[in-house]
Amino acid sequence: MRVLITGGAGLVGNALTRLFLKKGAKVLCVDNFSLGTRRHIQEFENNSDFDFMELDVSVPDWHKKIRGQSFDLLAHLAANSDISLGNAHPEMDKRRTFETTFEALMVARDMKIPKFIFSSSSAVYGQNPPMPTPEFSPSLHPVSIYGAGKLASEAFISAFVENYGIDAWVFRFGNVVGEKLTHGVIYDFLGRLRKNPSQLNVLGNGFQTKTYIDVEDCVSGIYLALEKSPAGSLHSDRFQIFNLSTEGATSVRQIAEESCRVLNLKNYKINYEDSPIGWVGDVPKTSLDVSKIKKCGWRPQMDSTAAVFKAIKDYALWSQPGT
Ligand SMILES: NC(=O)c1ccc[n+]([C@@H]2O[C@H](COP(=O)([O-])OP(=O)(O)OC[C@H]3O[C@@H](n4cnc5c(N)ncnc54)[C@H](O)[C@@H]3O)[C@@H](O)[C@H]2O)c1
Numbered sequence: 001m002r003v004l005i006t007g008g009a010g011l012v013g014n015a016l017t018r019l020f021l022k023k024g025a026k027v028l029c030v031d032n033f034s035l036g037t038r039r040h041i042q043e044f045e046n047n048s049d050f051d052f053m054e055l056d057v058s059v060p061d062w063h064k065k066i067r068g069q070s071f072d073l074l075a076h077l078a079a080n081s082d083i084s085l086g087n088a089h090p091e092m093d094k095r096r097t098f099e100t101t102f103e104a105l106m107v108a109r110d111m112k113i114p115k116f117i118f119s120s121s122s123a124v125y126g127q128n129p130p131m132p133t134p135e136f137s138p139s140l141h142p143v144s145i146y147g148a149g150k151l152a153s154e155a156f157i158s159a160f161v162e163n164y165g166i167d168a169w170v171f172r173f174g175n176v177v178g179e180k181l182t183h184g185v186i187y188d189f190l191g192r193l194r195k196n197p198s199q200l201n202v203l204g205n206g207f208q209t210k211t212y213i214d215v216e217d218c219v220s221g222i223y224l225a226l227e228k229s230p231a232g233s234l235h236s237d238r239f240q241i242f243n244l245s246t247e248g249a250t251s252v253r254q255i256a257e258e259s260c261r262v263l264n265l266k267n268y269k270i271n272y273e274d275s276p277i278g279w280v281g282d283v284p285k286t287s288l289d290v291s292k293i294k295k296c297g298w299r300p301q302m303d304s305t306a307a308v309f310k311a312i313k314d315y316a317l318w319s320q321p322g323t
Contacts, residue, residue, distance in 0.1 A: 001025040004071045004113065006057045006104055007078030009036030011180050012119060012173075015219045016075060017041070021049055023223070028066065030055040034096065035081060035182040058099040063107040075117040075222075076104040079149070082183040083123065086146040087281040097149030102156055109164045116168040117222060118157055122211070122245070122286050123147030124172060132289040135172070135241045144281035154241075161239045168238070169225055171218075174245025174288055174304075177311035178215030179318045185252060186312050189259040190319065197263065200270045203278035206253040210286045211245040214307035217300040218244060221293050228296040243288040248304035252278075258309055262316050 003020050007013045008029025013036065020027050021044065028051045029041060044050040055062050057078050080086050080096035101118065108116050122133070124147050129139040142148045157168045181187040193200055221244045229240045256270050277284050302310065317323075 001073065002069075002071045003027045003073045003075060004066075005029045005075045005077060006100065007031055007036065007076070008052065009033060009038065009040045010077060010081065010182055011036075011040075011178055011215055012176055012218060013077050014040045014180050015178065015215045016077070016222065017044060017050070019219045019223055021047060025049070027051070028053065028069065028071070030057060030062075030066075031078065032056040037182075040180050057103055058095050060103060060106070062103060063111055071111065071113045073115040073117065074104060074108050074113045076101060077119045078104075079119070080146065083144050083146045083281065084279045086149070087144055087279065090145045093145040093149040097146055098152050101153035105156060105160045105166075108166050109160065114165070114167060115226075116157065116160075116166050117226070118153065118168065118170045120150045120154055120170050120172045121147060122172055122174055122243070122288055123283065124151040124154065125283075127283055131285070132247070132287040133243070134289040135243055135292060143283065146281075158239055168240070169222070169229065170239070170241045171222060171225070171244045172241065172288070173218060174211035174213050174286060176215050176218045177212050177307055179311070179314035181311065181315050185255055186259065186308070186315055189256060190263070190312070190316055193259060193263055193265065193268075194321070197265050198268055200256055200260070200268065202252060202256055202270060202272050204252065204273055204275050204282065204284070206256060206270075206272045207251055207276065208278060208282065208284040209249045209251045210283075211247075211249045211288055212304040212308045212311075213245045213300065214302045214310065217246070217302060217307070221298045221300075224296045224298045225293060242293045243290050244293055245288045245290060246300050246302070246304045246307065247287075247290060249285070249287055250305045250308045254305065255308055255312070258312050262312050
């Protein structure tokens with residue numbers, strides 16, 4: 001199998017690349033390093049089944065740079081995954097979250113790549129969906145620009161499936177965590193605590209409680225769904241949507257305390273705000289119904305809090321100054 005991965009230098013891209021290589025696939029990753037880093041792909045550099053190109057996949061016709069190659073599957077992961085940044089600069093999500101998807105779909109169509117994987121998000125459900133939220137939730141009203149970019153992307157994928165004979169798997173992730181973070185609450189807290197070990201100012205009251213998934217569990221879910229998608233989901237069995245996260249949840253307060261503990265801090269103060277949300281567009285509680293992906297036989301190795309605590313430990317080591 002030949003696999004093309006956009007956003008391959010990111011957190012999920014790194015783990016998905018490793019998994020496909022382990023399964024015997026040939027992998028070409030493309031990334032523009034806007035969030036991911038070259039260090040994230042270093043481990044594959046001597047693998048003859050791996051190739052990398054630095055490319056901006058929001059640019060029309062980027063596939064001309066890889067003309068002549070053929071692929072069985074395109075996994076489109078490139079996006080602006082930093083939600084609060086996208087709310088401050090909406091054009092960022094238009095370009096990096098939506099237009100990258102449109103251009104990736106055009107690549108799948110023009111290069112006749114039959115299978116398309118998309119990394120969507122629980123952010124498509126917005127503020128008050130039923131919980132745990134099923135894939136067929138009636139509430140698809142995103143409150144972040146990022147969530148809007150993901151939902152618009154899903155709509156285009158649905159239409160490309162119908163028009164151009166592509167099979168698509170859309171995964172609405174919870175918060176994915178692991179060693180090679182590029183953004184998010186753990187990345188943020190550890191970075192800020194290293195600059196100022198005596199104080200941590202938290203956005204919101206810290207009771208925001210979200211569902212987290214370890215990146216290895218996330219990519220194993222993607223792989224299993226590809227192999228065993230049950231037929232007859234939302235539109236047709238050629239357009240599959242899966243929630244992908246753990247069933248539990250973890251609070252920002254737990255993450256703040258554990259970050260201080262892992263950094264061995266003794267005299268510190270964590271300051272919380274009064275607001276129940278961290279920023280406009282933040283969704284303070286998430287919980288996903290994952291029964292559909294479980295029907296494929298998927299069982300996560302870690303629950304939400306175990307995934308978070310492992311990621312704090314691993315990312316603290318990975319990002320140690322001087323490494
Ligand atoms: N990590 C999460 O909690 C989470 C949750 C829900 C959905 N997702 C989605 O899953 C995907 C992977 O997430 P991640 O955590 O690995 O994020 P990430 O930021 O680590 O990886 C995304 C990668 O895309 C690259 N990229 C961005 N714009 C690009 C462009 N125009 N051209 C080429 N490369 C570009 C970045 O450099 C980065 O390496 C993203 O689409 C993200 O939105 C992530």
